[in-house]
Amino acid sequence: MKYEDFQHIKFEWKDDGVLLATLNRPEVMNATNARLHWELTQVWDVIRDDPKTKVVVVTGAGDRAFSAGGDLAWVTDMVGNPEVIRGVKREASDVVYKMLDCEKPIISAINGTAVGAGLAVALLADVSVMAENARFTDGHVKLGVAAGDHAAIVWPLMCGIPKAKYYLMTAEFINGKEAERMGMVTFAVPQAEVLPKALAIAAQLARGSQDAIRATKMSLNNWMRQAGPIFDNSLTNEMLNFLGPDAKEGVAAVRGKRAADFPSARLPD
Numbered sequence: 001m002k003y004e005d006f007q008h009i010k011f012e013w014k015d016d017g018v019l020l021a022t023l024n025r026p027e028v029m030n031a032t033n034a035r036l037h038w039e040l041t042q043v044w045d046v047i048r049d050d051p052k053t054k055v056v057v058v059t060g061a062g063d064r065a066f067s068a069g070g071d072l073a074w075v076t077d078m079v080g081n082p083e084v085i086r087g088v089k090r091e092a093s094d095v096v097y098k099m100l101d102c103e104k105p106i107i108s109a110i111n112g113t114a115v116g117a118g119l120a121v122a123l124l125a126d127v128s129v130m131a132e133n134a135r136f137t138d139g140h141v142k143l144g145v146a147a148g149d150h151a152a153i154v155w156p157l158m159c160g161i162p163k164a165k166y167y168l169m170t171a172e173f174i175n176g177k178e179a180e181r182m183g184m185v186t187f188a189v190p191q192a193e194v195l196p197k198a199l200a201i202a203a204q205l206a207r208g209s210q211d212a213i214r215a216t217k218m219s220l221n222n223w224m225r226q227a228g229p230i231f232d233n234s235l236t237n238e239m240l241n242f243l244g245p246d247a248k249e250g251v252a253a254v255r256g257k258r259a260a261d262f263p264s265a266r267l268p269d
Contacts, residue, residue, distance in 0.1 A: 001042050008036040009043055010061070017054030018202040019047065023118060026061040029068035032117045037074075040117055041094035044102040054210060055202040058121055059109035059195055066110045067118020069139060072255060079247045089239045092117070092149045096231060099124045100221045103214040105205045109198035110176070111191065115139050120150035123158070123184065126217055129198040130176040131191035137173045140238060143254065144246030144262055148238025153224050153231035158184050 003011050010024040021043065023030040032040070047056050060066035078084050095117060099106060108125035114136040122128060122136065130136075138155075140147040147168040155164040159182040167174060180188035189197055205213055241247055245263045253260035 001046055006039050009039055016203060016206045017052060018206050019053040019056045021056055021058045022061050023067050024061045029065035030060040031068050031071045033071040033074050037091055037117055041091045041098060044098040047104060048102050054206045055105045057107045057109055057198045057202050059111055065112040066114040066122055068113045069115030076251050078242050079251055080243055085239045085242050089235060092235055095120055096150050096153060100224060103218055105217060107198045107202050109195045110134055111194050117149060123154055124150060127201055128185040129187045129194050130179055130185040131194050132176040132188045133191060134176045135173040137171050138168055139171045141169060142171045142250060144250030145241035146234055146237040148235040152234035153227045157223060
């Protein structure tokens with residue numbers, strides 16, 4: 001692919017080899033549809049192979065969201081559909097592993113709500129700058145599926161097992177200030193400062209020894225690579241759950257803006 005082939009990611013080149021990549025579906029809070037999800041598997045190779053780009057900053061269009069989760073129509077198509085699930089599983093794995101394989105520094109400017117695949121990109125970035133009033137959640141369990149698209153590989157390293165278990169099993173939101181305190185993001189700043197700070201960090205990294213910075217990044221990424229089998233298992237469980245009745249009820253509850261009545265939570269007669 002080339003940069004001009006992307007439909008939902010907008011690119012802007014800054015000075016000294018800094019690339020700004022913007023998730024660009026502002027009319028739906030940059031929610032991930034099938035096309036954007038696929039583009040998130042392709043963009044890292046394009047950046048890796050671009051000799052003019054040394055550092056990439058990823059943000060969301062508008063001031064409401066980084067990426068507000070999966071488009072409900074797309075998620076609905078997954079429920080009970082093995083063919084769609086097979087493709088999504090492969091792509092979800094590619095998003096994680098291709099980010100880990102990209103030697104160039106990735107900085108996330110989390111300007112608003114982050115959920116789903118967008119959250120994976122936000123938290124797998126090498127440096128993350130989040131608005132203090134922004135919020136994120138791994139909302140998988142609210143859909144009746146396991147937390148599988150990135151959380152198992154990185155959350156325990158960031159905030160420890162007790163916090164990871166609590167937030168992944170409850171799907172509670174975490175705001176920017178709390179995320180910084182827990183170690184989930186690098187910095188939390190006022191919203192107006194998010195992108196300028198992210199770009200300033202990118203410029204600093206772009207002026208440094210690229211060989212040294214990239215080698216340091218790739219060495220540290222081996223901590224996450226060790227958790228690869230854990231991530232693979234979580235992703236498989238998530239996709240299996242999409243074939244079950246809880247996922248059907250979870251999606252219906254989100255669509256209806258009501259509490260879910262999961263079949264697996266009902267007591268036997």
